[in-house]
Amino acid sequence: MTASDVRGFDPGDGRISTPSATRALTWSADAAPQPTVLPPLAPDRDLAEPDWSEVVEHFREGLVICDADGVVRHVSPVAERLLPEVVPGGRLTAAGVAGLGDDSPARFIHGGRQLTARQVSLSGGRCCWYVEDVTESASRADALLAERARSAFLAGVGDKLGNPLHPDRAAAAVVRLAVPTLAEVAVLVLAPRAGRVRWWRASRSDDETPLVDSGVLPGADLPAAIADGLTGVEPHAVDWLVEQAVDAGWLPGLSGAESTARVVPLPGRDAPAGVLLVARRNTRWYDEDDVQLVRAFAARAGAALTTALLYRDQAEVADTLQASLLPVAPAEAAGVQWGTAYRPAQAGLRIGGDFHGSHRLPDGGSVFFLGDVSGKGVEAAVFTGQLRQCLQALHRLESNPGRLLRLLNDALLETTQAHGQGRFATMVLGVARPHRDGGLTLTMAGGGHLPPLVLRASGEVEVVPLRGMLIGVVPDPRVGEVTVRLAPGETCLLYSDGVTEARGGRRGDEQFGPERLVTAVTGCQRMPAPALAERVEQVTCDWLGHGDHDDIAVLALRAVGASGRTLRHLHSVPGPTGTEPRRETDT
């Protein structure tokens, strides 16, 4: 029922209505709407005088007419029924009806009925009381108000529960909202998870906000009524329910003898998501309307909780999968200092289509790789994961980079062709072997990826002439192979096209390009590998400004010798004026 319905609400019984003569007149008019013309008043009415007493008897209001002395002269049949004490011939005041005095309230209870009375003065000092029974309409209005309050409460609950993505927060919100409208103490017990049961409780406090606390119970210690509720059974309001709740220590400030409680399951996906226990002093029993309200509340709470639980489950799955797709730090290897940088295009996902990594070989060397798969986001990350797992298995069978890359190509070809989305990878795959003098021999195979750079001790930056074809497209790809010798302190740098194709600069759409990258790392030959990787990431991001970018991955290998001397903590960055950086060997 809406507010306008309420305003238009006519408490009458419909006996007083438009005279049928008028209705007939209106109906006899043409179907086309016309302004209703009232018939002119007849100057000479020769109609019979109506029988007023008969008319009056059909009023909803009862009439009591008193003379100037306050003696009752007439009582209509309706008034007789409502006020049996009032009899003609007696004084009205003698009847002792509370509502019929000079300064009585307009509305009063008499004989179990709710009445209204108004006094109208008549000629000759007489007066007339119009008395009406409003019990029905008043209770209807009360019921309506109560219903509106319940609707408003439930609407508020819907708003406040909203769409919480955290089950704990949703549970706390549920009990907080149940107090004080539904209960003085509300306890929410969630469905058991791994044999343990979590509960939240809100109890009414002196100020407006309820106190909320929570706890954990072993599933076996649940009160029987709650355990039943979790299976979907709604127990009836019986004394032992309160006793169980008191025994469980859930009802502070309420004793078993003077409390009333109900248990309602919260609907979930298959089984209930939980059970809500509401309790209050037994001065307010839970009647049928109250129980309906608790059930409606539980339905909303159940929906919110189920959403939050579902989200939690999915987020856990996503986190687990994501963790398996993240690049892992390269394996520690003798004589090699690793430096990495990784910045996925979709930062929120933390995963992307670029990848890098390394595996230790039994002979003391390391397999290392950096690459890029076509596409972006989750799909690209999943393909990256497949590729890395393939490599993890295959490097145990084959340690020659060129042959390993071909094996990987064959393994991926099946997946990429079955998928039909033109999926492929470009990568550099290498094997690093340490030498006694502290240098490294790098044998690298090219899979259609950007050529690595080598930072020589002399300060020169070389582009490694590595060629080859992308991986996962054709059955027998051309794979180039190059061997590079790094002297101690020299570094090899692998990077993805997110670096060289970064768009930014002054105009915002200019590519960073390989030449700028060479310039950016020139003079950095003394930098430790982590600092160099970080520098490449930094200059790329500076170039980008705030623009969108592709995945960015950088892998740097520095020959540091097998003596165990680590240069990890030493950073030497070229000064802004181009002065010679300080030597890391000095400290």
Added chain:
Amino acid sequence: MTFSVRYAGRDGGGARLRLAGELDLSTAPELTAAIDRLSEAGESRVLLDLTDLTFCDSTGMAVFVRGDNRAAAEGGWLRLTGAQGRVERVLRVTGLADVLRYEPDTVDPASRSAS
């Protein structure tokens, strides 16, 4: 610069599509749709003219590879021609230039690469 695909008639035993502008994540679906339309019309030999293409990223290359896979399944091919500047460099670095090279003298260019 915006991206465009234009049908440029039949040439060298296949349909020629002339690409212009930048081929990346946002424009790749347009090319995919154009290739699919040709394929649905029974044309399994497609030559992409990249003369006016100024940019191509891995998404664009994925469309080339997908198109070639799809055409090959029907006994046809997809080949590239006319790549310039940055696009030529990207295709060379990835080796895709070799995989999808168009050889006008060869009767069936597909017989060259997938050996």
